[in-house]
Amino acid sequence: MDLLNDVINARCSDPFKCLGLTPNEKGVKTLTVWRPDAVKVEVISITDDTLIGVMQKTEQNGVFTLQWPKTVEASHYRLKVYYKEDCFTVVDPYQFSDATFNDPEYHRATLYKKEGALIRSAKISKSLSISGTRFAVYAPAARSVSVVGDFNNWDGRLHPMSSNGDGVWRLFIPDVQAGARYKYEIRAANGDILPHRTDPFAQTIEQFPSFASVVSQDDYDWQDQDWTSRPIEDVYERPMSIYEVHLGSWRKHVDGKSLTYKELTEQLVPYIIDMGYTHVELLPVMEFPFDGSWGYQPIGLFAPTSRYGSAEDFKGLIDAFHQAGISVIMDWVPAHFPTDSHGLADFDGSKQYEYPDPKKGWHTEWNSLIYDFGKEHVVDYLISNANYWLEEFHIDGLRVDAVASMLYLDYSRKDGEWVPNVDGGNHNYEAIEFLRKLNETIYLNHPRCFTVAEESTAFAGVSKPTYMNGLGFGFKWNMGWMNDSLDYISKDPVYRQYHQGNLTFSMVYAFDEQFILPISHDEVVHGKGSMIAKMPGDAWQKFANLRAFTSYMYFHPGKKLNFMGNELAQGQEWSHERSLDWHLLDVDFHHGQQQLTKDLNYLYRDENTLHLDHSPSGFEWISLDDNVNSTLVFVRRAKESSEHLIILVNFTPTPHAHYRIGTPQPGRYEVVFNSDEAQYTGSGYPIQSSFMTASESSHGREQSIDVQLPPLSVVALKWYEE
Structure with missing residues (x-):
């Protein structure tokens, strides 16, 4: 009875001990059901409508019991639950402990195969099974966890989950299929019910206002077998001209709506082919609540944003790129996450994903939380996420955002606002170890794939192998080249003679790392002006300067990255709220810049002398x-x-x-x-x-x-x- 009281009062960590069909010491089986607000519950056969018995209402409101008839050999059943005005037939989840507790095989890189909402089936007999969804969520500090969703009217009392002591709460719920919306209702250790949480492993998440997780099933039929089975190449000696894209604003409809994944497949893919780019890099597509973050404040790391369509539609876009011979890079954000109430912040009432100390766990620059890289579950969560995109979405490369902020404990902090490491220094040893494990896992499991670090400091060995005491990234953005060359080209030509070193200095360190030369979205926002706006002189000189700078970039050692719109010499700063200014191509200057970029891409791609970048x-x-x-x-x-x-x-x-x-x-x-x-x-x-x-x-x-x-x-x- 104490256990049952714990269920009723949301304190029970294992409802299977008191709910469902349980025998006493004499072998007599009693069925106990917790159905708050019900007026009557009937038990019927799981295979037909045969009535097994009418349950007795107990003194505890919502608790019904039935002594299992000795004449009924079967141990599986359905419940016909009567309310004042409605009646529903459901399959009780507390008769399927095996389907709940049997974790599938997984390792660090495939944690998403253990946690989240996984469609599976439970055996009823040798020839009969029932399908449903097995939910699993890590919340070790929680007092109780329930699944809430469309299937239970978002009532947290109906489906309490069970934990076996490893911090993971589990429950198999029959008949819950793909498309069902759900969240987790977590009761903290102090008894407070927290705001409903989105599943950290959800593979589909709805937009505002629900931010509901959605049960997903992968039915996509990939057609890129030639691509995924191609010979492993030395990417350092191959051309890499990257077109960086924000999918929501590359091109919009007249009414301001973004193109869908399907429309991008029809329009973006042929454009990149025609322009001669070898790679496309997508600003973060992991689900994020705030449009203005461009995806750099993600909540659903395992879900491609539903703004532009389904996960299958997104796979179709990647598939089309691959069939066209275009590699796909995705921006990936393991450095921080936002504080939205449906996300990871204080997930189970405690700091499970973020560092507890704000001097280590709070990003003052971005007003976001920092992952606790010292926790095994956090490391596994992030590494499995990286592997998920490579494995399940056939992504070819991950550009890891804000690596410098991960490496340094004093990043963007003043004296007294950060905690030194055990040696008194400013390196975050836990983050460094995480990045090494990340890269080792990726290169071991996906030898055709690569990683790129956005790292702006002189930290040694960013793109060196871990066995050489490096971080193990494949490439590093050359922020020094970018800053020096943009500073140079923005000067009036009459003064450039005094700044020749801005151009030549890059060759002092050009081969210290495996560099990519980036003219990214960061250089055309926040008041920095567009690329053409940075150029001095009259209209002709501005465009001539931009053509010369673009050409210089293509011939300088290092792989190439240009943000969308640079090829148009777009006049306005980029904004996620509007389309690129495609109408500018009617103007000769802008069309000329596009044609120059296209010709440079083809020359760079076809000219062997330009491939030995490192x-x-x-x-x-x-x-x-x-x-x-x-x-x-x-x-x-x-x-x-x-x-x-x-x-x-x-x-x-x-x-x-x-x-x-x-x-x-x-x-x-x-x-x-x-x-x-x-x-x-x-x-x-x-x-x-x-x-x-x-x-x-x-x-x-x-x-x-x-x-x-x-x-x-x-x-x-x-x-x-x-």
């Missing part, structure tokens, strides 16, 4: 110190080959009819790219189409050529042996 053997300076003319000349080489390009950069509006440069080899050099061409709305300054070397020394080389340098331009010359 080895000093792929780069060589010819001239780096012509400050007066603000020019650069360098060589890009193919791997283990004499094949090479010479890149000439002129960052002033002054053309040069005769500019002699030394060459690595004698022979013929042909122009394969010129950002000043008229088709790009350049000046069309006349230059030769090819140049023969002469035995005249220059830049310490025996052979040289006399070239023309157009204003504010980048020219690429390809060597041919004569």
Whole structure:
């Protein structure tokens, strides 16, 4: 009776001990049912409508009992529950302990196969079973946990869950199928009922106002087998031109509505193919409550946002990319999470996911909570989530957001606002260990996939293997190159001669990490202005500067990333609330920038000399110190080959009819790219189409050529042996 009182008062951790069919010491079975507000309960056969018995109402309101008839051999049943005005037939979940407690096989990377809402079946007999959903949620500090949803009128009294002491609460509920909405009602240790929580492992979550979790079933039929079984390649020696996209604002309908996943499949995929990009990177698509966070304040890490359609629709988009030969990278946010009441904050009335001490667990910059990387369940939760997107959605790469904020305990904090580590330093050892485990797990289980760190400091070995004491990332964003080069290009050309080091310094450390050169969404928001707005001069000079900068980026060592709209030379700062300004393509300047970007993508993709981004053997300076003319000349080489390009950069509006440069080899050099061409709305300054070397020394080389340098331009010359 004490156990039953605990159920009634939401204190019971194992309702199976007192609910359902239980025998006494003499073997007599008694069925006990907890149905608050019911006026009558009948027990009927689970296979037909045969009446087994009418339950007796006890003195405890809502508790019904029935001594199981000795003539009934079956031990499974249905309940016909009568209320004052309604009657419902349900299958009692407390007769299926096996389906509740038998965890499926899983390991750290597949924790999502143990927790969450999993459709499964329970055996009734050798030839008969019943389907339903097994719910499991980690809430070790909770006094009790119940499943609430459409199937029980969101009544937390009806389906109390059971815990076996490992902190996970479980319950198999028959007849609950895909599409059912649910949440968890958690009673904290002090007895308070917390706001209903979204399932941390929910694979579908509704939008405002319900934020309800939805039981999901994967029925998608993948068609990208050629892609997923392709030979494993060395990504460091392959082209990587990434188009960074916010799905909700790439293009919108006239009424302002975002395109759906299906519409993006029809429009975005062919656009990226036509533009020659090799990769697409999606700003976070994990479910998030606030549009203005762009996805960087996620609540449902396992659910693609339902703003644009279903999870199957999203898989269809990825599938289409793969069939077109495009790799898909997703932004992933393990650094922090928001405080919304339906999320992970104070999940079971205690700090289960965040650090308890706000000096360690609160992000002052983003007003969000920091995961406690010292808790095993948190580490498993995050690593299994990363693996989930690679395994279940065939994602090719994860760009990990805000890595610097994870590495440093004093990130964005003043003295006295942070807690040193055990050695008195500012490194978060737990986060560092987590990142290493994350990368080891991904590369072990998904050798075709890769990870990228958004990391803005000089932390050593971000993209070095863990066996070399690195963090194990595949790539790192080159924020130093980005800051220095944008600072340089924003200056009036007359002053650039005093800042030549902004351009040349990047080559001092270019091969310390496996770098990606990012001109991301962060550079065109929050008052920073669009890319074209950063450029000095009149209209023609602005576009010429942007063409030269874009070209310089493509020829500089490092993989490439550009945010959507950069290829249009969009005038406005990006806003998630509106579409890109596609109408600008009717203007020659903007169309020229798009065409230049497209041509650079194809040249970069097809030109072997531009693929050796992470080895000093792929780069060589010819001239780096012509400050007066603000020019650069360098060589890009193919791997283990004499094949090479010479890149000439002129960052002033002054053309040069005769500019002699030394060459690595004698022979013929042909122009394969010129950002000043008229088709790009350049000046069309006349230059030769090819140049023969002469035995005249220059830049310490025996052979040289006399070239023309157009204003504010980048020219690429390809060597041919004569």
